[in-house]
Amino acid sequence: MSFIVYNPTNSPSIKTKNMAPRNKSLNGSVIGLIDNGKKNSDIVVQGVAEGLKKKHQIKEVIIYKKHSFSHGLSKDDAKMLADKCDFIISGVGD
Template sequence: MTRILDPTLGTTSSSSASLAPRAPHLEGAIIGLLANGKSNGMAILDRLAELLTERHGIRDVVRVAKTNASAPVSEEDARLLAKQCTAVITAIGD
């Protein structure tokens, strides 16, 4: 007998989630950088942070790297990013 397993964590109802408001501008912003845990993710994000600083005057960055690309970000890291950051950028770096 073949048994088929569902590898997903489940679904989220679209009515239970909403988009965060957009930042009106990036000057003086604190940007969160969330790397997926693969080898070049943070390198990509670090370069992007340099460009955002030069071109848009961001004030600071908060870096978070997942240890496992297939797992969701930890609750602790998600709270940190939500509390401290104006916006968050994530990257997949293979």
């Protein structure tokens, strides 16, 4: 008895991604903070916002709360944040 074994994998595709250009300072920036909805994430995100405001001359902090930590941002929400914010921090991890 013989078996035919098929390999369903493909060779890896290599894609080059470049990092976004970095600003030298947070001063005068609009910062977006994404609250992913995990337990106490609202407290952590608020603490990050307060810390950034104390250390830098932040123009505005936009806190966006996701509907569920198990889902990503919708394309519309991601575009809205990208259009309004100079920097975006997504948190909170386990």
